[in-house]
Amino acid sequence: MKYFLSLFLFATFNTYAQQVDVLLIGVAHNYSKSPRQDVSNLYAQIRNFKPTAFFGEFLSKEDERLVMDYWCKEDNMKRLKILRNNRDIKTEHLSRTIDSLKTQVLSNPKDYRLKADLAHAYYLNQDVSNAHYQYWQVWDHLQKSPDIQLENYVNKLLSPDSDTTGRSMRRLKTSEYALIAFPLMQEMNIRELLPMDCQDYDLNWSASALAFYARFEPFKKDSTASYAKELEAILTKRMKGFDECSEIEKKSNRFTEWLNTNEASAILASGDFYFPELYELKDFPKEEILSQIHWWLMRNKGMCENVVNRARALKHQKVVVIAGANHRKYMQDIFEKMPGVSVKNITNTQ
Numbered sequence: 001m002k003y004f005l006s007l008f009l010f011a012t013f014n015t016y017a018q019q020v021d022v023l024l025i026g027v028a029h030n031y032s033k034s035p036r037q038d039v040s041n042l043y044a045q046i047r048n049f050k051p052t053a054f055f056g057e058f059l060s061k062e063d064e065r066l067v068m069d070y071w072c073k074e075d076n077m078k079r080l081k082i083l084r085n086n087r088d089i090k091t092e093h094l095s096r097t098i099d100s101l102k103t104q105v106l107s108n109p110k111d112y113r114l115k116a117d118l119a120h121a122y123y124l125n126q127d128v129s130n131a132h133y134q135y136w137q138v139w140d141h142l143q144k145s146p147d148i149q150l151e152n153y154v155n156k157l158l159s160p161d162s163d164t165t166g167r168s169m170r171r172l173k174t175s176e177y178a179l180i181a182f183p184l185m186q187e188m189n190i191r192e193l194l195p196m197d198c199q200d201y202d203l204n205w206s207a208s209a210l211a212f213y214a215r216f217e218p219f220k221k222d223s224t225a226s227y228a229k230e231l232e233a234i235l236t237k238r239m240k241g242f243d244e245c246s247e248i249e250k251k252s253n254r255f256t257e258w259l260n261t262n263e264a265s266a267i268l269a270s271g272d273f274y275f276p277e278l279y280e281l282k283d284f285p286k287e288e289i290l291s292q293i294h295w296w297l298m299r300n301k302g303m304c305e306n307v308v309n310r311a312r313a314l315k316h317q318k319v320v321v322i323a324g325a326n327h328r329k330y331m332q333d334i335f336e337k338m339p340g341v342s343v344k345n346i347t348n349t350q
Contacts, residue, residue, distance in 0.1 A: 018312045022335055022343040023049045023320045026259045026328030027176035028249070037179060038253045045346055046184055046320055053316040054181050055196040055307050057323055058129035058167065063199070065126055070202035075166025076128065082159050083123050094125045102191075112138045112147075116154050123158075129193040132172050135160070136182045139173065180256070181322050194310055196321065198302025201295045208291040209272075215285035227281040234278050241267035259325035260346050268326040272296070300330040308341055 023046065031037060059067065064076065089097055101118040108114055115134045122131035135158060142151055154160065160169040172178060181193065220231065245267050248258050258264055273293055279286045303323070311319050323331060328345070335343035 018315070018340065019317055020308050020311045020341050021049075021318045022307065022341065023051065023318070024328060024332055024335065024343055024345055025180070025256070025320065025322050026264075026325035026345075027180065027256055027322055028259060029176060029324055030171065030174050031176070031179055031255070032174040033249055034255050035251070035253050037255060039180060039256070041254070042180065042256060042346060043184060046180075049318060049320065049344075051188070051316075051318045051320045052190070053194055053311065053314065053319045054185055054190060055194045055310075055319055055321045056129050056177060056181060057197045057303075057327075058132075058193070058195040059197045059199060060195040060306075061125055061127040063195075063197075064128065067199050067202075070199035072166030075168065076126070078165075079123065079163050079168070080126070082162055083120060083157075086157055086159060087120065089121060089124050094121060097121050098125060112141050112150055113153055116150075116157055120157050127195075128167060129195045132167075132169070132177060133182055133185070133193050135169055136172060136178055137186065139169075140178075140182075176256075176322055181320070194314075194319075196303050196306040196310070196323075198299050198306060200302060201298045205292065205295040205299070208288060208295055212285055212288035212292055215288060219283055219285065225283070227283075231278070231281060234275055238270045238274060241270055257346065260328060262329070264325060265329040269329070271326070297330065300327055301334055303327065304331055304334045304338065308335075308338060 025042070028034070067073065098118065098121045101114060101121055105111070105114050105118055115138050119131045119134035119138065122128075122134060138150075138154055139160075142154075158169065163169040164171075177193070185191075185193065219225075220235075222228065225231075245264065249255055252258060259268075273289060273296075278284060279289060307319065307321055311317075321331070332343055332345060335341050
């Protein structure tokens with residue numbers, strides 16, 4: 001008994017002792033409104049960091065099955081139904097099929113039909129992060145080397161033109177993964193994108209948002225209230241921030257670098273949470289906005305815990321975390337308080 005207790009304590013200590021170094025990058029989910037991006041500095045920082053894993057804003061396949069509803073669940077289920085109709089694989093055969101296809105892809109890295117097959121199997125297994133990685137490799141190859149037979153095969157198997165909403169194949173083409181994560185993962189021979197999203201609290205978040213806006217809209221429209229001029233000034237400040245963000249998005253070829261500044265974080269946070277000075281105005285729905293903030297923090301905490309727990313389980317010390325820019329500051333603050341974790345942003349990688 002003492003032996004097993006000692007072994008347990010050693011294993012527990014060893015798990016917590018594993019250092020995890022995080023390079024956290026806040027990103028846009030869609031770069032289609034921006035000019036061609038210069039990511040040379042960003043790529044150089046990632047290369048110098050020498051990660052062994054990348055994490056993306058996707059649910060794990062286990063969570064995808066367990067979370068019954070969140071903002072893109074319906075989109076994912078629609079894609080799943082289409083792909084099963086295209087070519088079904090029985091659930092009990094999926095793991096074996098995926099393992100076999102991974103082995104074949106390793107032996108035949110230029111066989112893009114195999115990569116399409118692997119993407120299809122991953123999608124059926126609800127492993128969206130890795131399905132997207134395989135699909136992107138096929139799509140990227142077709143952009144560089146058009147092949148009508150391969151394109152027809154992909155269209156028949158994956159129906160990418162039907163996958164247009166949520167975290168879709170269409171969105172993928174102009175996403176942070178196509179621009180940043182996947183090219184460098186391919187270069188570094190990192191074969192899988194690890195999931196780190198947390199949607200356990202999405203319904204709570206939505207309920208809080210509805211409760212907030214139910215009270216905020218009449219609060220905002222009361223032009224005779226004592227706070228009217230102060231409120232107008234705060235809302236004007238918020239809109240100026242949005243306009244600045246929009247202009248930078250449309251003109252900057254280093255948009256990602258700006259998204260990782262404190263200025264950008266404040267502007268993006270004001271989208272959902274406005275500004276703290278607003279909370280003290282008479283009759284402002286403070287309880288409701290604080291509830292929204294609570295569930296947002298809980299989601300970000302879950303994301304950080306997923307990164308650290310999965311990195312430690314897989315023995316990854318240096319990991320790149322790609323997250324929407326409005327997550328970046330919240331996640332950085334959480335990572336900084338976690339024992340055995342260091343976090344760097346692309347503005348402070350030294």
